[in-house]
Amino acid sequence: MVSIDVHDACVDFPIFDAKSRSLKHTVLGVVGGNVAANTRKVVVIEALRGIDLHLRDGDRLALVGHNGAGKSTLLRLLSGIYEPTRGQALVNGRVAPVFDLGVGMDPEISGLENILVRGLFLGMSRKQMEARVDDIAEFTELGNFLHMPLRTYSTGMRVRLALGVVTSIDPEILLLDEGIGAVDAAFLERAKGRLKDLVDRAGLLVFASHSDDLLQQLCTSALWMEHGTIRQQGPLDEVLDAYKGREHAPSGG
Amino acid sequence: MASSSTASSSTTAPGSAAATAPAAPPGVKPPGPDFRSAFRDLARGWGQRELWLQLGWQDIRQRYRRSVLGPIWITISMAVTAIALGILYSALFGLDLATLLPHVLVGMIVWTFIAGCISEGSEVFVANSGLITHLPAPISIHVYRLVWRQTLFFAHNLIVYGVMLLVFPQPLWWTDLSIFLAFALLVVNGMWVALLVGIVSTRFRDLPPVIQSVVQLLFFLTPIVWMYDVLLANPAVAERARWVEVNPLFHFVELVRRPMLGQDQEWRTWFIVSGIAVVGWALTLLVMRRYRGRVAYWV
Numbered sequence: 001m002v003s004i005d006v007h008d009a010c011v012d013f014p015i016f017d018a019k020s021r022s023l024k025h026t027v028l029g030v031v032g033g034n035v036a037a038n039t040r041k042v043v044v045i046e047a048l049r050g051i052d053l054h055l056r057d058g059d060r061l062a063l064v065g066h067n068g069a070g071k072s073t074l075l076r077l078l079s080g081i082y083e084p085t086r087g088q089a090l091v092n093g094r095v096a097p098v099f100d101l102g103v104g105m106d107p108e109i110s111g112l113e114n115i116l117v118r119g120l121f122l123g124m125s126r127k128q129m130e131a132r133v134d135d136i137a138e139f140t141e142l143g144n145f146l147h148m149p150l151r152t153y154s155t156g157m158r159v160r161l162a163l164g165v166v167t168s169i170d171p172e173i174l175l176l177d178e179g180i181g182a183v184d185a186a187f188l189e190r191a192k193g194r195l196k197d198l199v200d201r202a203g204l205l206v207f208a209s210h211s212d213d214l215l216q217q218l219c220t221s222a223l224w225m226e227h228g229t230i231r232q233q234g235p236l237d238e239v240l241d242a243y244k245g246r247e248h249a250p251s252g253g
Numbered sequence: 254m255a256s257s258s259t260a261s262s263s264t265t266a267p268g269s270a271a272a273t274a275p276a277a278p279p280g281v282k283p284p285g286p287d288f289r290s291a292f293r294d295l296a297r298g299w300g301q302r303e304l305w306l307q308l309g310w311q312d313i314r315q316r317y318r319r320s321v322l323g324p325i326w327i328t329i330s331m332a333v334t335a336i337a338l339g340i341l342y343s344a345l346f347g348l349d350l351a352t353l354l355p356h357v358l359v360g361m362i363v364w365t366f367i368a369g370c371i372s373e374g375s376e377v378f379v380a381n382s383g384l385i386t387h388l389p390a391p392i393s394i395h396v397y398r399l400v401w402r403q404t405l406f407f408a409h410n411l412i413v414y415g416v417m418l419l420v421f422p423q424p425l426w427w428t429d430l431s432i433f434l435a436f437a438l439l440v441v442n443g444m445w446v447a448l449l450v451g452i453v454s455t456r457f458r459d460l461p462p463v464i465q466s467v468v469q470l471l472f473f474l475t476p477i478v479w480m481y482d483v484l485l486a487n488p489a490v491a492e493r494a495r496w497v498e499v500n501p502l503f504h505f506v507e508l509v510r511r512p513m514l515g516q517d518q519e520w521r522t523w524f525i526v527s528g529i530a531v532v533g534w535a536l537t538l539l540v541m542r543r544y545r546g547r548v549a550y551w552v
Contacts, residue, residue: 013550023457076549080389083546095389103387108315117311120304121388 002093002172002203004055004078009087011048011073011228047073048228051087055204062215062236063208064243065225071208074225075099075175078206093203096122096171101162107151111142111161114150118165136164139194167194174202178209192217212240291541298393305394309401324409332413335361338478346483353480355421355514360477362410363509366439367502368468369403374447375454375461382552392548396447400440407436414513424515432512438523439509442530445537452544455551475502501529 019025020042048070055061063071076082077089079097104121105114115136119129137146140160142153150158192214199205199218209215215222215236222239224232232239298305317323338361339354346353374396378385381395418425454460476484476497484494497503504525511518 016551021456021458023459026457076386081386081549083549097387097389099387103383106311106315108318109311113311117304117307120301120307121384121390126303126307 002057003090004053004092004173004204004206005090006051006053006077006084007088007090009048009051009077009084009089010046011077011082012085013045013047015043015045017043046228048077048084050229051077051084052230053078053223053233055206057203059221060199060205060219061207062219062222062239063206063225064210064215064222064240065231069225070228071225072099072177073228075177075206075208078173079175091173093172094123095173095175096166096169096202097175097177098166099175099177101159101166105150105158105162108149110149111140111146111153112137114161115146115165118162119169122166122169122171124169132168136161136168139167139190140164163191163194167191167198169198170201171198172203174199174205176205176207176209178211215240288538288542291538291545294391294541294545295393298391298397301390301394302397304390305398305401309398309405312398312402313405324406325412327406328409328413331361331365331410332358335413342478346479348480348483351421355417355423356480356510357478358413358417359510359513360475360506362407362414363439363506364472364475364477364502365410366403366407366443367505368472369406370400370443370447371450371468372461372465373399373403374450375464377447377451378455378548378552379458385549385552392452392545393448396444396451399447400443403443404440423513426515429512429515431518432509435508435512435518438526438530439505442505442526442533445530445533449533449537449540452540452548455548456544471500471502474500475506477506501525504529 014020051074063074065071073082075097076099077084078091079095080089080091081097083089104118106117109117112133115133116126116129119132120126124132137143140146140157140163142157142161145153145157150161153161196217199207205218207215207218219236221234222236222243223230224239224243232242313324316326320326322329335358336354339357340350342348342357343350343353377395377399378392384390384395385392450460450464454464474497481494481497481503485491487494504522508518508522508526510516511522
């Protein structure tokens with residue numbers, strides 16, 4: 001059973017400076033009894049506070065909020081990259097996070113090899129990826145370029161390749177972060193179709209985006225993040241209206 | 254020592270978001286920080302071996318792409334260093350080249366593996382920060398990849414060993430097949446060292462240069478270019494030479510080198526190296542249990 005249960009989870013980031021990063025300073029600060037050094041605490045940023053979230057199979061959740069509101073951190077919490085510093089996050093299911101299309105791509109190896117590696121990183125097996133390679137190759141329209149090292153690709157070609165791999169997998173929990181752009185319009189139309197298929201295959205979707213269009217196509221409910229906390233959660237239209245209303249109100253921002 | 258940081262004052266909830274973790278019914282409190290999360294990390298990392306086998310192999314292939322000889326360059330440069338040091342030290346100590354050169358060469362091959370695990374271990378998580386903060390994977394896959402890559406380098410270096418056997422035949426016997434077991438034990442130790450050094454160096458960024466200096470120093474304190482037996486036979490320095498027994502790397506090198514040179518192994522060496530593996534893994538699991546989840550925050 002695919003599910004996400006987050007209970008009162010917090011994510012605090014330690015912000016280290018050169019001194020707190022140093023073992024020498026840390027040890028000397030303790031041993032030497034240097035008062036100034038001891039009182040200088042590591043600065044902590046509370047990226048997420050008191051997050052309660054319960055998602056079940058079939059849920060399609062949109063994440064909205066301003067830049068820095070904690071959308072990406074929440075996605076990383078749900079993917080298991082960050083363990084909550086307090087509270088708990090229980091995630092059952094195979095997670096496929098799509099945060100940055102470029103990550104896990106090696107410029108020195110060929111497009112075909114990158115397809116395999118990226119797929120393995122997303123939790124697929126070698127066999128599964130080999131079965132999908134033709135489909136991905138066709139979608140990317142890269143032809144013989146697939147045998148060339150990735151560093152010879154243009155930005156748009158890289159995005160095609162990454163999108164091709166990402167949309168070919170069978171995730172139980174799909175976590176999407178925005179930043180799927182930089183491709184020509186005609187290609188994006190095809191990518192949208194594939195993206196929709198992918199979302200249909202996924203048991204559970206959490207999608208962070210600023211594009212109302214995409215959110216309305218893919219999601220049914222929404223969660224509005226503000227200053228690291230959940231401001232509002234409910235049906236998509238309701239939350240979007242509230243979010244937009246506040247954004248345009250003079251006191252908003 | 255790391256406990257003085259604010260970062261570690263928090264309690265992490267394991268069981269979070271483990272993609273293939275056993276299902277816990279909602280509402281049931283997951284266990285506090287325990288060793289299961291550390292073991293699960295290692296087990297899941299092992300389960301993803303298709304990934305790190307591919308990545309480690311790719312690391313090697315990358316070197317072949319840049320130059321025709323690829324990692325063979327490293328093998329050749331190691332061989333040249335070993336031969337030069339072998340000739341120099343055989344003259345300095347007045348030893349037979351046929352005795353010292355194989356000793357130095359095989360010692361260097363084993364040393365390259367050990368030093369690689371330690372020094373690359375100190376950068377293993379920082380170097381992979383992009384992957385760690387974007388893709389949820391057990392942290393152990395980066396260490397599996399590192400040790401696998403070092404094993405492939407080791408295999409490359411065996412070419413030099415093969416050539417050496419032709420020039421200076423060694424009295425090998427079937428019991429020397431224990432080399433495989435010895436190397437396996439070396440790998441088991443390389444894993445915990447890289448994990449432990451990696452986690453601590455991710456938190457304290459001034460450590461890697463220190464570690465690299467220490468490794469450099471240990472090269473000279475370990476009988477690689479010199480021979481322990483020769484120093485022991487010299488009454489003037491025998492007392493001081495015994496201190497080498499304290500150096501754990503001496504036992505690692507001996508464990509693998511002796512069978513490769515057809516020499517008898519001592520049970521003592523096996524016990525010491527196995528003991529270090531047990532203690533080292535216990536320590537590493539303790540550190541993993543507490544700080545494994547912090548690595549993503551630190552990188």
